[in-house]
Amino acid sequence: MAIDRMQAQRFELKYLISEETALQVRDFVSCHLDLDEYGVAKPHLSYDVHSLYLDSDTLRTYWDTINGNRNRFKLRIRFYSTDPSVPVYFEIKRRVNNCIMKQRGGVKGSAMPLLLQGYLPEPDHLVSYTPKALVALQNFSRLMHMIQAKPKVHIAYLREAYANEPGTVRVTMDREVRAQPNLTGVISTEMTNPHYSFKPWVILELKFTDRFPNWFGDLVRHFNIMQRGAAKYCASIQAIGAGPLKSPFPVVPEEEVQYTE
Template sequence: MSFDKVQEQRFELKYLINEQKAQNVRHFIKNYLDADEYGITQPQNSYSVHSLYLDSSNLKTYQDTINGNRNRFKIRIRHYGGEDQESVYLEMKRRYDRVITKARAKVPVKKLEEIIYGPLPTMDHLVNQTEEQLRSLQQICRMIREINARPQIHVAYLREAYELEESNAVRITFDRDVTASYTNSLSLRAEQDNPVNVFGKTVILELKFTNRYPHWMNELTQLFHLRLESAAKYVDGVNVLKRKKKIA
């Protein structure tokens, strides 16, 4: 699959719900959104997502979240589990209060190690060789070098996503079966070593929008009595791994 959509700046609202409520919410949102083009061909409209999180040796980006830093970031390599994948996304999500900004660059797998560990990348390190992509890639790599980030945690889950036709200005996702495992390797395989289940059978519902809060989203949250909650896959994954003594 080829994934290249990104909301560069958006608001994110997260809710933890059970499967029955997820089914009811899905029925409601189908009045406004369509299944995204990648899930529409998959069983249950869902596809696997893999994130390899990079952090410093003392887990700075994890600690920033735990400590409630209002301005924080996370760095990850996003891929979709294909054994023959030729490219992946290098991403940095920054949070300024409730606003999320994302820098993302599509890079060849064969150049990934050089990008992470080598000098500041150039246009030759990109799949889509544009000035905008180069700015994003160099911005991410500067932060990698600033905190000496290295692979720490592999997070995997199944995503079911809906969005506006021909636009992702409004997007709703259901994430299920979130697992996390420790790793110190840039390996992009889908399998995980000794993974832990992070949220059990709970479904993570996310409402994402770039501009004005759609009126029907307000109706949705009231109708289903949704309550804003924290659901940070990386941070919660580290917490569970620590509790189970699978990470120091």
């Protein structure tokens, strides 16, 4: 079984870079980290990542991000295939001040519709039972009920990833970020009319759990890149628009909007 590279608690720094710079960053990072096993022998050394984001009808989590609320969360279901034997992951991504914290539980494909309908998670729903995974599912269910979240948007992209063996440092480059509405909760790896965000840029993310690696600073200085927000969910909502999501946007004065990650 492949190693789970998810960092439960970490710091993230994001940058938008050109494809030309991304190829140079690849060579730089390869001197320090190993290529993620999922990217080996793949085009662009990348694998497909799919996420189904849940939100309220008023897009509560979207507006929490846009308005820069310090303690906020997102609810998503991450999947890599529609094969029933491949697990899907119910994930909570929280931001507390500058720290990113994640909880997730791997769920059998057959259990996903039940959980989306509001059924409480049970140990049998898990691919591999652990108390930590069950607590993650319980928290997901609680937050989903709290804001009355429903499936809203399917987001996909190609991810090129590098990590060290302890899993304390990770670098990812995401390309071809695309999205389309999904109000049914039926997952698919295909999109009929995707809306693209961030083209032609590549999203570079530097992730670490403890101390900022010195070579991260060398990378930033060498390529002369500037940190900025790059929230895929928010950019996808803006690309799709409110109409297809059946959620009217409240009127917010432009001077009050803060574009933060």
